Amino acid sequence: MSCPKCKRQLVKEDGYDRFTCGPQVGCGYQFCWECLVPWSEVGPHDHSRHYDNCKYYSGAPGKNPAPPDTISIIKLRRKALLPPPKEVLMNPEEEGGDKMDVGESQASISYLQANKEKAPSTKWRRFKSFFQGRW
Structure with missing residues (x-):
């Protein structure tokens, strides 16, 4: 997947779904891989600010819906990444x-x-x- 901001290749950081646009050649934009919310909005510990459809979301249902274009991107990406049968x-x-x-x-x-x-x-x-x- 490419960076939502500058369309360059991504580099995964830490052991979870925090992605950073390549620091050497990219823009440095950080976001959650699961819901595409900017990392500056959620930080490492505030899971209530992830979008509702994210596995990290900890707020009340319906309080933080993802934008429609984000939902379609997530669905397409997940469908494309389904593992093939063994x-x-x-x-x-x-x-x-x-x-x-x-x-x-x-x-x-x-x-x-x-x-x-x-x-x-x-x-x-x-x-x-x-x-x-x-x-």
């Missing part, structure tokens, strides 16, 4: 079907994408569909 069922119709590690299939797809000019297009599409569960 394994997929190779043949879901069969009881106790074989399972395959998703990392292995993604590595295979990446390899073929890098070398796809060497593979016939029909075989490539079938192989890719197979490993993405659309066989």
